Amino acid sequence: MHQYDEHDQLRWVPEPPGNPERGPFERDRARVLHSAGLRRLAAKTQVVGPGETLGNGQHIPRTRLTHSLECAQIGREMGQALGRDPDLMETACLAHDLGHPPFGHNGEVALNELAAGCGGFEGNAQSLRLLTRLEAKVLTEDGRSAGLNLTRASLDAAVKYPWTRARGPKYGVYDDDLAAFAWIREGAPEGRVGFEAQIMDWSDDVAYSVHDLEDALHSGAVVPQALRAPAERRGVCATTRAWYAPDADLGELEDIFGHLVAQPLWPRHFDGSLGDLAAAKGLTSALIGHLCRSAQIATREAYGPAAGRYSADLVVPRRARLECALLKGLTAHYVMTRDEHNANQARQRELIHDLAHMITLGAPGTLEPALRPSFARAADDAGRLRVVVDQIASLTDTSAVTWHRRLSGR
Secondary structure: OOOOOHHHHOEOOOOOOOOOOOOHHHHHHHHHHOOHHHHHHHHOEOOOOOOOOEOOOOEOOOEHHHHHHHHHHHHHHHHHHOOOOHHHHHHHHHHOOOOOOOOHHHHHHHHHHHHHHHOOOOHHHHHHHHHHHHOOOOEOOOOOEOOOOOEHHHHHHOOOOOOOHHHOOOOOOOHHHHHHHHHHOOOOOOOOOOHHHHHHHHHHHHHHHHHHHHHHHHHOOOOHHHHHOHHHHHHHHHHHHHHOOOOOOHHHHHHHHHHHHOOOOOOOOOOOOHHHHHHHHHHHHHHHHHHHHHHHHHHHHHHOOOOOOOOOOOOOOHHHHHHHHHHHHHHHHHHHOOHHHHHHHHHHHHHHHHHHHHHHHHOOOOOOHHHHHHHHHOOOHHHHHHHHHHHHHHOOHHHHHHHHHHHHOO
């Protein structure tokens, strides 16, 4: 097991010693589990909206919360198998989606448009902002929030993209939060993604690719019988290449997909019967195990048991990456490209734009009490806009609709 030193276990704001029977990463895990941000994920979209049922009405699809819990279970086991602290890994996986706004990635697009005047919006950067600045747990000497005040190692493990917006569309920190980010990354090679963060990232990919497929089977959007047709599989592969695997050849994807659906555990049909439900769970378990073991075996072969935090990379074989991409491509092809799905997304983006306008007009009174001091302290319009964006990002799908109805008087 990798040894985490005092530097790794340090907290930004010094705290009195806690229960000596609990390690620092156990405390981190508990803080995220008890956070308001994690609870809010229960009412935030994963693929379909919270509260919706699928198929025969008995299957409740994943939300951001259930996805985060499933990601945490995968990351904990994979991290432990690769010599990482399991509590640290679970903390990072639980925290990785805290910054996602209402309506999933669609809401992220709308908020990024709105936040153009204050540096943009990115769910990963917003997660770091919640962990270090917005969550109410520990206050600094001047009465401002230090977020959950997690250890340096746990925070770094939650950062998929350790750079700012200047490097590309995916980034992990806003310019406003560079002071906390610099503290987190002290001693780390610039731009180098930590080993734990790489494990968290792959756990995230595995969790949502496999479980979104399970939800799509229950919804009837994915019909296993149809996938026996080469033309149908070719369509899925084309979507996969366009959305998730631009470096892959279409023929390569078709070959991998053909082998994937030919596996004995791949369902030949799905009608919601007891046997089909059990078979779907068997498929889920087999796919997760296969994708995780592929990475674990390849990483051990490359680095042995002593992989360092910044001297090793998680090695995911190309075939496993493309298998994962194809699973995501299945959901994209049959769920995310539907006309009704796209029309609903357009309405959601319009609602978020309306909300921003109404909240800004009435601020600070239209903000939650905890955010009003930040709005009053803001030095300029960009600073005030960032607070409005923080407010909207904190809302759930259902509360965003409720706020819109209340503020508009409809």
